[in-house]
Amino acid sequence: MLQELDAILLARIQFAFTVSFHFIFPAFSIGLASYLAVLEGLWLKTGEQRYHDLFKYWVKIFAVAFAMGVVSGIVMSYQFGTNWAVFSDRAGPVIGPLMAYEVLTAFFLEAGFLGVMLFGMEKVGRKLHFAATCMVALGTFISAFWILSVNSWMHTPTGFVMGDNGQFLPGESWWDIVFNPSFPYRLVHTVIAAYLTTAFAVGGVGAWHLLKDRTNAHARTMFSMAMWMAALVAPVQIFAGDMHGLNTLEHQPAKVMAMEGHYRSHPEGAPLILFGIPDSEAETVSYAIEIPKASSLILKHDPDAPLAGLDTIPEEDRPPVGIVFWSFRVMVGIGFAMLGIGLWSLVARWRGRLYDWRWLHRGALAMAPSGFVAVLAGWITTEVGRQPWTVYGLLRTADSASPLDAPAVATSLVAFVVVYFAVFGAGTWYILKLMAKSPHPGERGVKIGERGPIRTAGITPGPTQNPGDPDSLPRNRKEAE
């Protein structure tokens, strides 16, 4: 029995690890693909070289991030079968087809047009190339659509019947399965999160280069675009997150109780606990700083509305409170900090100081990785908060795992940890190196055969004599002029 439990815990850690690592890349590439489509569209529309330069600057980063997203994603498509075979067998008839649709409508679209997007500009011409870029961007969105439908169905399963063999079988309408109750909220919240994550990464890179040289026209453009996104989209995201929270309250009240730290029911209005240390043994939040009745006001729109606590949930059905409580606060805190940067940028714009307000740039730089942290914190909140279930209320996590020996799972977990940190660590380092280079006129795109002597001739005049760092030459020459 102990052996079995260990294997399940290890399988959970493995899934959490591989999916968290994986999601970092799509969170970036969903937003970045759209940003690239916008840049290329602006270039085609206005003819301004600046947009083309920025496209080529970011497409190099996109290529590296996308490659990591692909290989970590292939792992995910097999994790269900390797570590969660019972879940796969039982839920396969319902969620399998949705995942097959993701492959058919999204993965092939992205992969099919990626080669043309990265390498094909000279082959197919501008318009067809723009179409390819749009297809890649569309593919990332369609992918999010299907996989979030699957995930949402696991949170709010609808539209199924139970088979005699224990399988979840599709009911009368696939519509009820695909558009299950939490899906629209989760889709909106997650896709906006990807856009915001990208906006802050782009804004942070722009801010970094403005701090080095505030006259850098390319850095100005990307910073300005990113700050518009922050100012306009961060408030939308907070609203969308609130709606998602209310939806969760309706379908998964135990998760909201854990997020709020409400161990006990509050018949006469529940307080909003801002901070504190949840103590699940004593079933209380120590050192709590709270606003009386505010939680009822937010969740029920009535300060005196009764709000149930975890004491109404059987102990074996409760999620772990500590993790959910903290990860939720991290996510919300970052959301408001993003809103703060967005508003600050509006003030700066209004005062005409967007490009020379050093503290704004420092703030944006500090916030550059914040989107990734917020996205992971959000996923941890929703996924840990739905425990102990894989299919909410119907199939327990403990009953979902493959019949594997603990050493097998432990070995593969160690292998994943070592390989992911090494490989994706290197990839992240390469991305940071690309970001550290200043965007400049005559930017080069992704080139296969990067160091080839002839290939680059048509793109940038003669930067290839320096094999160590081909990109540095045209910039240096520019600066020398």
Place this chain on the structure above:
Amino acid sequence: MDLPLIWAFIIAFAVFAYVVMDGFDLGIGVLFPGFAVGEERDSAMNSIAPVWDGNETWLVLGGGGLFAAFPLAYAVVLPATYPLIIAMLLGLVFRGVAFEFRWRDPAHRAFWDLAFTGGSLLAAMTQGMILGALLQGIEIDGRNYAGSWWNWLTPYTLLTGLGTVAGYALLGSTWLVWKLEGPAQDHARRMAFRAAIATLAMLAAVSLYTVFLDAQYFDRWFSMPSVLFAANVPLLTAIIAFLLFRGLAKGWEVAPFWLSLGLFFLGMAGLGLSMYPYIVPDQITIWDAAAPDSSQVFMLVGVAITLPLILAYTGWAYWVFRGKVGHEGYH
């Protein structure tokens, strides 16, 4: 309309498409150390850089399609071959990122070239071994895998693994004969010659081993009436092998790749002949494992609409990057 049968063909098609497309780019990874550092390696890499990602998507379709159409088979086979699957995935991680990383980090290019080769070799080997593990039989209890986590490791699976490596190397080298020119092409042709010998030897060894592995396989191949069909497989194999060697000797550029694909197609047909109607030999038929009609119909609609589109734009992407590739890339 027999839905599970249709789906078995769709999955078989996805697996074949995967083997055909990722086979040659994994093969190039396997052969990579044989190419000279610099131009030869760069052009070999350039010939697959725009298409490798699309190629690997067929693996996701094979896995995802199996999950969706035959969830029971997915839930049994993956735990049964657990270490192989994990090793394959990690191999694909290494080789996939190497496409980008080797250009990003010239100082460590030797390392990423090694990662490209090691990852490709691991992926090819484990894919062959997964097939072998499936063919040699899987222990099942109820709806679950019941064996230990080392059952897959036998001389037979090692043989199928090596056979796959040899076959992928043949695909990779003949692809390069098609896409390269000059001394690099000559080099690829010499490799193709050796890979062809190795592939045919392994094909013969695996076929014989398989037939004597299990009485059922023996019956399939040597009893009436299936022998009438089965006998054609080795015959056609011999004809294609003859043409392949002749083509390589005469300096044909395009045909050797397609002839190598022909060998794989025959291997696949032989595999189908050995396994049908089982998806896990002797244990689970395609009807046992099938998802309900509703699931299979829902997906079939998607396949009917998207698969022609996928084939069209995949074909277009290959068309865009047609012709000889230089070490300078497509410019």
